[in-house]
């Protein structure tokens with residue numbers, strides 16, 4: 001135990017971290033399947049009858065990330081470190097519209113969810129992006145904004161492919177890999193969200209359970225997205241912009257391809273001083289510039305510049321919690 005304590009001490013002195021966390025918002029209209037998706041990501045299986053989310057519910061996914069391939073690391077035994085991805089499942093119900101920005105705090109990334117069988121839920125995503133960009137605070141923000149001024153990476157996931165297929169709104173090739181890839185087709189929001197291509201989260205028409213069993217490729221892609229967020233926050237030399245400003249004109253579409261590399265994010269590249277690409281697996285010099293550790297509880301918005309002076313946090317406060325209780329869907333008139 002002694003050497004472990006020493007190692008921790010040294011690591012902290014060296015400016016490294018033993019573990020960390022990133023926060024991902026999951027947003028979209030009520031009933032599009034956000035809770036089902038989060039359950040699928042966290043537990044590997046969909047939830048049969050998800051309760052109506054009240055306000056927001058938080059789940060935490062554990063993952064590891066390390067510097068194993070880096071010779072520049074000065075940290076001993078740091079090949080894999082623990083990271084926690086907070087998934088903030090924000091209720092899409094109208095009744096929370098005026099207060100849900102409480103949950104838009106210290107965001108690292110966003111998963112937009114829509115229902116393939118309800119086109120208006122896709123159109124709404126632009127509003128969600130604008131709302132988050134206007135009222136949220138961001139951790140490790142991009143130097144310049146994405147669609148609607150959103151300053152963090154995002155993905156768009158189309159849900160209920162089975163229903164859409166039944167209704168003939170979408171044809172499936174039937175090829176599992178093709179369909180699964182489409183599940184998390186990483187597509188930037190366009191100025192007109194009508195231009196968003198359809199994507200699928202639950203392949204095939206065999207229903208949720210069967211689809212979830214087949215969704216391993218999709219989950220891998222989502223995990224890649226999470227790893228990108230971890231990399232941006234903890235392993236990047238990027239100097240965060242001093243303050244986030246919202247551009248008045250929506251940015252052109254961004255596309256995040258299969259590999260989720262920052263090189264594929266034009267606006268993230270523009271954020272680098274001198275045009276340098278992100279340097280992954282570096283020995284964490286950027287740690288000095290980290291935003292304060294997000295907690296699992298709603299925080300008061302803070303400006304980005306204030307955040308870089310906070311000391312590094314410990315993990316003691318992290319646990320798997322639900323921020324707000326859930327209730328039965330039938331309890332609420334939807």
Ligand SMILES: Nc1nc2c(ncn2[C@@H]2O[C@H](COP(=O)(O)OP(=O)(O)OP(=O)(O)O)[C@@H](O)[C@H]2O)c(=O)[nH]1
Pocket residue numbers: 028029030031032033034035036037047048049050051052053054090091092093159160161162163201202207208
């Ligand atoms: N057929 C089908 N049903 C789905 C799918 N995903 C979710 N559902 C169902 O859609 C309903 C709503 O799902 P939720 O996950 O609660 O939706 P939500 O977006 O979290 O809704 P709010 O909490 O109101 O914001 C539930 O009855 C789910 O079982 C899917 O891919 N296919």
